[in-house]
Amino acid sequence: MKKNSLLDLLTNNRFYKSIFRHGYPDDDIKRSEVVTGNLFLHIQSVKVHKNTIRAGYTLGLGLISFYLFIILTITGILLMFYYIPSIERAYNDMKDLEFAVSFGIILRNLHRWGAHGMVAFVFFHMCRVFFTGGYKPPREFNWGVGVILLILTLFLSLTGYLLPWDQLAFWAITIVANLIGTSPPEKILGAGLREIVLGGTIVEQNALIRFYVMHVVVLPLVAAALIGVHFWRIRKDGGLSRPAEE
Amino acid sequence: MSEKDVKENKSEITRRKFFLFFGWFGLISSLAGSALGSVRFMFPNVLYEPSTKFKIGKPADYPPNTVTFVQDKNLFVVRGKDGVQGIRIISSVCTHMGCTPKWVEAKNQWECPCHGSVFNLKGDVIAGPAPKPLPWYKAVIASDGKIIVDSKEYVKSDYQIKV
Numbered sequence: 001m002k003k004n005s006l007l008d009l010l011t012n013n014r015f016y017k018s019i020f021r022h023g024y025p026d027d028d029i030k031r032s033e034v035v036t037g038n039l040f041l042h043i044q045s046v047k048v049h050k051n052t053i054r055a056g057y058t059l060g061l062g063l064i065s066f067y068l069f070i071i072l073t074i075t076g077i078l079l080m081f082y083y084i085p086s087i088e089r090a091y092n093d094m095k096d097l098e099f100a101v102s103f104g105i106i107l108r109n110l111h112r113w114g115a116h117g118m119v120a121f122v123f124f125h126m127c128r129v130f131f132t133g134g135y136k137p138p139r140e141f142n143w144g145v146g147v148i149l150l151i152l153t154l155f156l157s158l159t160g161y162l163l164p165w166d167q168l169a170f171w172a173i174t175i176v177a178n179l180i181g182t183s184p185p186e187k188i189l190g191a192g193l194r195e196i197v198l199g200g201t202i203v204e205q206n207a208l209i210r211f212y213v214m215h216v217v218v219l220p221l222v223a224a225a226l227i228g229v230h231f232w233r234i235r236k237d238g239g240l241s242r243p244a245e246e
Numbered sequence: 247m248s249e250k251d252v253k254e255n256k257s258e259i260t261r262r263k264f265f266l267f268f269g270w271f272g273l274i275s276s277l278a279g280s281a282l283g284s285v286r287f288m289f290p291n292v293l294y295e296p297s298t299k300f301k302i303g304k305p306a307d308y309p310p311n312t313v314t315f316v317q318d319k320n321l322f323v324v325r326g327k328d329g330v331q332g333i334r335i336i337s338s339v340c341t342h343m344g345c346t347p348k349w350v351e352a353k354n355q356w357e358c359p360c361h362g363s364v365f366n367l368k369g370d371v372i373a374g375p376a377p378k379p380l381p382w383y384k385a386v387i388a389s390d391g392k393i394i395v396d397s398k399e400y401v402k403s404d405y406q407i408k409v
Binding site: 078081082096100101102103104106107 | 283284286287288289290291292
């Protein structure tokens with residue numbers, strides 16, 4: 001790095017070095033410190049096998065799913081500023097987001113298509129792992145975590161489906177609640193599950209707020225924690241699965 | 247700048263630098279665009295709160311030489327006081343902490359019960375902690391003969407509706 005260049009000026013000072021202890025990464029040790037000394041990067045290994053970065057092997061499907069999760073989190077938080085989970089206001093708030101709020105239609109559609117995309121890409125990711133044998137030891141535990149993440153993704157889709165509070169949402173959740181109600185033994189488990197999910201016997205205000213809380217707090221928190229475990233286990237189980245040495 | 251310098255500067259734009267520039271340019275402009283859009287998103291275009299313009303009945307509802315408290319609109323209707331014949335509208339929200347000053351007919355002044363601010367007939371503070379005078383609202387007569395108050399637009403204390 002040139003002395004007194006812009007880069008030197010920005011990185012060779014106390015403020016920059018208090019954040020990034022290693023200084024500008026211009027040798028191998030500092031380059032490794034970039035990864036180990038950073039909360040967001042340290043989940044990666046410092047060095048990876050050459051075959052790991054072959055994009056055609058994993059197709060980046062897991063990372064695409066993760067990016068969609070990030071997009072859904074950001075757009076979801078913004079939508080929460082205008083959406084009120086009450087049966088009097090939910091549908092009107094959704095229509096306001098479409099027609100009255102600036103950029104509301106973009107955020108709503110990003111959230112909607114992102115959600116469809118996430119279901120698709122999590123599924124594609126599972127197919128890829130299956131066809132490349134990525135579920136085999138030592139990665140069988142991470143396959144299990146992935147299956148739970150797929151189910152969480154589906155639950156997130158289902159709970160979000162009720163929130164617009166239109167006819168589609170209402171009858172979809174009525175059907176799902178009745179499906180849950182048939183869990184055997186019907187009189188004990190099924191009826192109990194149905195009542196816990198709806199907070200009553202019909203799809204009403206209690207059901208809406210329950211689905212809302214699950215959708216915006218409970219399921220995203222559990223999913224975020226499991227995504228952390230999932231990523232950490234990739235590294236602990238020997239890195240991204242890759243083709244054998246040629 | 248010599249001819250040699252120009253040549254060297256031109257050769258500095260390598261393929262790598264070119265794509266780096268457009269990569270960063272694209273990333274930063276898309277992030278900046280999203281950030282600006284999100285800020286705009288936070289300003290609502292439609293409000294469901296009560297309108298700041300509202301009707302408070304006909305001039306005949308307010309007899310001459312009286313001060314009438316209109317509780318649900320937080321204002322006093324002043325008619326024929328302080329040498330002004332017409333109808334004037336003044337806020338009933340104390341400029342100190344937002345309590346409601348009480349009209350005291352005997353002293354011709356408003357007295358706030360919370361911290362003792364006193365306002366005279368012009369709305370000016372004559373005692374107590376209130377930092378600003380009570381504002382007078384602009385009001386006009388609508389085509390149906392009723393008074394329309396605009397609580398967003400302030401006027402001087404001698405602004406009046408002639409009756």
